[in-house]
Amino acid sequence: MPGGAQVLYQAAALCLTYPDDAFRTRLPLLREAAPQLREFTDHAAATPQPALQAHYVEVFDFKNRHSLYLSWWTDGDTRRRGMSLVRFKELYRAHGLELTGEELPDFLPAVLEFTARTGSTEPLVEHRDALDRLRSRLAAFGTPYARVLDAVCATLPSTSPGARR
Structure with missing residues (x-):
């Protein structure tokens, strides 16, 4: 795996965790290290911390519709x-x-x-189909978190017809 993909995966992991103070501190580094995530990191940097945290909870914590599991x-x-x-x-x-x-x-x-x-x-x-479904639901919800899944899925092979559903 190219080193750039490893950096992207680490940055995406950080982007998909609860946006605490440490996340805010890392944003400039994430923006530079993973240009594929700039749409998300720019949004996160421009959004006040309480609003970003409330949005994360709204997207990921209330229902399994956007489950990160x-x-x-x-x-x-x-x-x-x-x-x-x-x-x-x-x-x-x-x-x-x-x-x-x-x-x-x-x-x-x-x-x-x-x-x-x-x-x-x-x-x-192995979970490519799940990632695609999550990405689709996040996009339909209109959240910038969909861009993070877009970047991750772009590094993976397409779902094969025999993929687990």
């Missing part, structure tokens, strides 16, 4: 989801990484950070 898109709230989460953890361990913190292993920013660190696009490619 990839296995939710493939498994919903079923038992299968537990096995999907185990597969994410096993993939991380196979690359010498352990997920720390409170988020589940299928949280898109965590998956993007994994990809940036390891160069393995496997979980993104």
Whole structure:
């Protein structure tokens, strides 16, 4: 994977996390490091912090319609989801990484950070259909977060006809 893609994945991971003070501080670096995300980073820089935080909560925290948890898109709230989460953890361990913190292993920013660190696009490619559906819903909602998904999806192969639905 080209180094530029790794930088993009790390920057996208940061853009898709809650916009706290540390996020605001990183914005100039994100803007320069990942020009593919400039539409989003420019919007974030021009938006007052409380409005940006309220928008994030509105987009990602109220309903699963814009879920950042990839296995939710493939498994919903079923038992299968537990096995999907185990597969994410096993993939991380196979690359010498352990997920720390409170988020589940299928949280898109965590998956993007994994990809940036390891160069393995496997979980993104496997969940390409979910990424496309999330991107489509974010675009229909009219949120600048859709631009982040546009940039990530542009680095991945197209969904194949046999992709998991």
